[in-house]
Amino acid sequence: MRKYEVSDSQLISLYKNGNEDAFAELVSRHKNKIFTTIYMIVKDHDLAEDLLQETYVKVVNTVKSGRYNEEGKFLPWVSRIAHNLAIDHFRKAKRYPTIVMEDGSNVFNSLEFSExxxxxxxxxxxxxxxxxxxxxxxxxxxxxxxxxxxxxxxxxxxxxxxxxxxxxxxxxxxxxxxxxxxxxxxxxxxxxxxxxxxx
Amino acid sequence: MIRTSTQNDLIRYIYQETDTEENIEIQTAAILNGSLAHELHELEQTVKSITAAERVPSESAIDKILSYSKSYDLHSLK
Structure with missing residues (x-):
């Protein structure tokens, strides 16, 4: 479990004031957990990436339009959006998760384990x-x-x-x-x- | 035999939901109780395994998210 010097709440405040670097840090900080939350439901890498982007479109729209509720914690909020979008995907497609083969390594994994x-x-x-x-x-x-x-x-x-x-x-x-x-x-x-x- | 409440405290400890005083109590208990220390180690290793198994989105997916944010004002003016 990591502790960060600058909290999510502080980053959100900076982002509200137009600091895009703060948003980049927030995304980087939580991308794996949110992506894995989606992937565990849809089991498809490309679809999970689409839903990850859709999740953050909602985040950006909410924060930039001043509708973000400061009372909740950032990651649980984003995770709930991601979870709901993944579930909605199956409801709309009228199907349920089936066995899909893992799609192998990706660019990041290759870089991370390059040695x-x-x-x-x-x-x-x-x-x-x-x-x-x-x-x-x-x-x-x-x-x-x-x-x-x-x-x-x-x-x-x-x-x-x-x-x-x-x-x-x-x-x-x-x-x-x-x-x-x-x-x-x-x-x-x-x-x-x-x-x-x-x- | 380790009490269930202590075992549950280990879970809170691993996920950093214990306060400083509780941390000291658990760390002291683990030093004095070998089976508790073993359970704590096993639980911590399992949590590390889960973290290590997280999937990573591609760099291009992240770039698209950041680009969307930077160009939000353009989107909202449409």
Whole structure:
């Protein structure tokens, strides 16, 4: 978990005053989490990128027109927009997520892992893809809390309120989600390789 | 046997929802209790794995978002 010197709230204030660098920092800071939130639903890289852009079009329109509510936290708000757009996509298309093959590496992954061999990079990407599949296999209640806390950055208190359970139940579900994932990883021989998951 | 409340506190600790006092309590407890320390380590590793498995959007997708923001005033004047 990273702590930033300049908070999201401060960046939003700067952005409201026309500072585009502040917006670039906000986008950069959260792009992976929001993109993964969408990707976990639609399972298609190109479609997920389209929905990511659509998400930020709504963000830009809301903030620049002065309709952004300062009371909420930025990332949970953006994540909810992204989540709703991804769900809406399937409602409009009148279909549900089906098994789609992973679409391989992308430009950023290639740059990020440029010093690794092609084989190492493939192993890493395969491992990550497997872990995302394992997350999807979790019981609904556990996956829901994991997605809300890890990707949407909602607090456990907020999750408890949204899902209408006690905070201890939300925490317990998260704990079991992590334990179950760990067991599944052990079973599938997904090791805690420091080359794959650096400290 | 580790109490459930302590186990739930580990989750709050990992996701930085504990205060300074609680952090010290959990860190001290982990030093004194090997099984608690082990569970904390395993949970932290799992969370790191999930973070590492996040997907990355392309640079061009991000550029389009930033361009849209920069040209917002032009869009809104249409």
């Amino acid at each position: 690794e061999s092609i084989e190492d990079r493939q192993i890493k990407e395969d491992t990550h893809a497997l872990l995302r599949e394992l997350i999807k296999e979790l019981p609904d209640s556990q996956r829901e809390v994991l997605m809300m806390r890890h990707y949407m950055q909602m607090s456990f208190q907020e999750i408890a309120e949204v899902t209408d359970v006690s905070i201890n139940t939300a925490l317990g579900r998260m704990r079991y989600a992590l334990i179950n994932l760990r067991k599944k990883m052990d079973k599938m021989n997904v090791a805690y390789d420091k080359n794959i998951y650096p400290e």
